[in-house]
Amino acid sequence: MECKTFHHWLRTRDGNKQDSPEEMAHQKDCSDCQQLYTLDTRAEQGVALAFASHELPRDLAAKIDRCLDLERPPSQQFFTGDKGNAAKNSGG
Numbered sequence: 001m002e003c004k005t006f007h008h009w010l011r012t013r014d015g016n017k018q019d020s021p022e023e024m025a026h027q028k029d030c031s032d033c034q035q036l037y038t039l040d041t042r043a044e045q046g047v048a049l050a051f052a053s054h055e056l057p058r059d060l061a062a063k064i065d066r067c068l069d070l071e072r073p074p075s076q077q078f079f080t081g082d083k084g085n086a087a088k089n090s091g092g
Ligand SMILES: [Zn+2]
Pocket: 002, 003, 006, 026, 030, 032, 033
């Protein structure tokens, strides 16, 4: 297979389809095409993630904020007693 053919396949491939064995065999032997394939795969995953995050409801952040607010105590007072340093002078 020529690199040209591989490049064409890479540009037109469908992310949902399984990679064809012929192209996989080429990118195994050709380091240039392997690099392109890795970059392209990462880019597609990045785009997919970006689109997924946009589908979240807009008020989700506010809801999470409120939940966190409820969990957080108004004031964090763990020390109720006052333990000072009792200096004892012995002897005399
Ligand atoms: Zn190649």
